[in-house]
Amino acid sequence: MSLKKLDILLADDDTDDCLFFKDALEALPVFTKFTAVHDGEQLMQLLTDEAKKLPDILFLDLNMPRKNGFECLTEIKQNKKLKNLPVVIFSTSIEQEVVNLLYDNGAHFFIRKPAEFALFKKIILFTLKLIMQENVLKPEKENFVLSIEHSLIV
Amino acid sequence: MGNLTTADEDKLSIANKKLLLQNEEKEKKAAELSIANKELIFQNEEKEKRAAELIIANKELIFQNEEKEKRAAELIIANKELAFQNEEKEKRAAELIIANKELAFQNEEKEKRAAELIIANKELAFQNEEKEKRAAELIIANKELAFQNEEKEKRAAELIIANKELLAFTYISSHDLQEPLRKIQTFVTIILDNEVKNLSDKGKYNFQRMQLAAQRMQQLIDDLLAFSRINSTDHKFEETDLTRIIEEVKSDLRDTIQEKHATIEIGELCPVNLITFQFQQLMYNLISNALKFSKPNIPAHIIIKSRIMKGSVLNNDRLAAANYIKNNDNGEHEIFSDQKNYCHISIQDNGIGFEPHFNERIFGVFQKLHSKEVYAGTGIGLAIVKKIVENHKGLITATGKLNKGATFDIYIPAN
Numbered sequence A: 001m002s003l004k005k006l007d008i009l010l011a012d013d014d015t016d017d018c019l020f021f022k023d024a025l026e027a028l029p030v031f032t033k034f035t036a037v038h039d040g041e042q043l044m045q046l047l048t049d050e051a052k053k054l055p056d057i058l059f060l061d062l063n064m065p066r067k068n069g070f071e072c073l074t075e076i077k078q079n080k081k082l083k084n085l086p087v088v089i090f091s092t093s094i095e096q097e098v099v100n101l102l103y104d105n106g107a108h109f110f111i112r113k114p115a116e117f118a119l120f121k122k123i124i125l126f127t128l129k130l131i132m133q134e135n136v137l138k139p140e141k142e143n144f145v146l147s148i149e150h151s152l153i154v
Numbered sequence B: 001m002g003n004l005t006t007a008d009e010d011k012l013s014i015a016n017k018k019l020l021l022q023n024e025e026k027e028k029k030a031a032e033l034s035i036a037n038k039e040l041i042f043q044n045e046e047k048e049k050r051a052a053e054l055i056i057a058n059k060e061l062i063f064q065n066e067e068k069e070k071r072a073a074e075l076i077i078a079n080k081e082l083a084f085q086n087e088e089k090e091k092r093a094a095e096l097i098i099a100n101k102e103l104a105f106q107n108e109e110k111e112k113r114a115a116e117l118i119i120a121n122k123e124l125a126f127q128n129e130e131k132e133k134r135a136a137e138l139i140i141a142n143k144e145l146a147f148q149n150e151e152k153e154k155r156a157a158e159l160i161i162a163n164k165e166l167l168a169f170t171y172i173s174s175h176d177l178q179e180p181l182r183k184i185q186t187f188v189t190i191i192l193d194n195e196v197k198n199l200s201d202k203g204k205y206n207f208q209r210m211q212l213a214a215q216r217m218q219q220l221i222d223d224l225l226a227f228s229r230i231n232s233t234d235h236k237f238e239e240t241d242l243t244r245i246i247e248e249v250k251s252d253l254r255d256t257i258q259e260k261h262a263t264i265e266i267g268e269l270c271p272v273n274l275i276t277f278q279f280q281q282l283m284y285n286l287i288s289n290a291l292k293f294s295k296p297n298i299p300a301h302i303i304i305k306s307r308i309m310k311g312s313v314l315n316n317d318r319l320a321a322a323n324y325i326k327n328n329d330n331g332e333h334e335i336f337s338d339q340k341n342y343c344h345i346s347i348q349d350n351g352i353g354f355e356p357h358f359n360e361r362i363f364g365v366f367q368k369l370h371s372k373e374v375y376a377g378t379g380i381g382l383a384i385v386k387k388i389v390e391n392h393k394g395l396i397t398a399t400g401k402l403n404k405g406a407t408f409d410i411y412i413p414a415n
Helices: A015-027 A040-047 A069-078 A096-104 A117-133 A148-153 B006-176 B178-194 B201-229 B242-252 B254-259 B276-292 B311-316 B318-327 B381-391
Strands: A006-011 A032-037 A057-060 A087-091 A109-112 B238-240 B263-266 B272-274 B301-310 B341-349 B395-400 B406-414
Touching: A006 A015, A006 A040, A006 A117, A015 A032, A015 A117, A015 B178, A032 A040, A040 A057, A040 A069, A057 A069, A057 A117, A069 A087, A069 A096, A096 A109, A109 A117, A117 B178, B006 B178, B006 B201, B178 B201, B201 B381, B238 B242, B238 B276, B242 B254, B242 B263, B242 B276, B242 B301, B254 B276, B272 B276, B272 B406, B276 B301, B276 B341, B276 B381, B276 B406, B301 B311, B311 B341, B381 B395, B381 B406
Parallel strands: A006 A032, A006 A057, A057 A087, A087 A109, B263 B301
Antiparallel strands: B238 B272, B301 B341, B341 B406, B395 B406
């Protein structure tokens, strides 16, 4: 992995998921700075804070209190300063219409949270590698949804 | 004369006397003749007068004769004219006779027609009455339908509410139910990964069972969601190549196909208007089912084919009809529209089949014929298949015999 310290931001209201994410990052051979926010308003405040540096990648949950993931994604992609931030949707459920809408709204990848912790770690590592390799380019639609099968190929 | 006797004298006297008498008689006759002569003279004179008169009368007659001849000549001419006119009249009369006969014939025809019209009129009057009766019946039937319509509208309104509730439930199960379940699974895997050394064998076993139960619940939720998503019919139909769909499914299932040494034979296929992604799901479910329920140690052989058939032909197909009537016992016996075309797709396998009396039940939600330990699955696959076929306004039947394979016949309206 790169020597550069990856600045990772997670927006998820679920304490357990934040814990899983943190544990996964700690268990993975990556050099990261991890921050978590727990609702959409907090997220947008943090991102628009002039004093703070933008993260390298945002993992965004959809169902959050106060401001949901859809609204945050739209605001990010409409904001000149934020629109190049890679946004990875991190959600429990997967529904084709929702996935299509997210792709059209400019999200980078879609991940369905795996139930097995080992897979959870794998998919996060795979996503981080992709973001680094692809030089933050948005993928083709057929590669939008990341799954365990993808992570096994690499 | 000298010797005269008395007797002679007597005789002479008598002769004298006789002569005298004769004389007298002749004188009388002479007088009479003279009178007759005078008479004749007078008659003669009269006759001469008469002759003179006759001459005059003759002249008059000659004149009259001439006049009569002139008249006769005129009459001859007039007669010829009359004869000509007569002929003309006869001709006319002949023509009139013919015309009369024609008229008489036409008259008869008209009478026949009139008689027929009278009968037809009676028939129409009868039909009119029947129509009035029908109209009266239709009015009653219409009222009945209006009532039924109202009832249906009420039901539809109720259904809309129920549907909204169902959608809400779908959303809850799609997200809110899955989240805690996923976390149970994640925690279990963390414990099994990190705490294995602190667990007894029984404890490890129980965690593994817990993990299996959670996985199964996850599968149930996923399948139930897949089933409820098939509900939405606002997808677009497009002309679809079944071969492409089958090839994609084969590629998705290539591992299982290899493992089962399966051959999938694609027969003649016709293009058909479909909701492509739904039919992909349908083919996936049917083919993976055929692979799953193949006989152990016997290579699976699946035959897929389709062709366009007329509804009238399918209506004659007793098997399809019998299956359909069993499936939809609502008194409708006309299954296919005679004039419409249908795409008949059949998927046949040589697997373990099923007892024929399960041919409807297998399409029910959560209906399984085997325990999940023997054949994994939630029993939703065929329910999804049936729903997809119904979204296409089609019909599906299953035919099976235990250990003799199964055949699924799908009929989709084709343009």
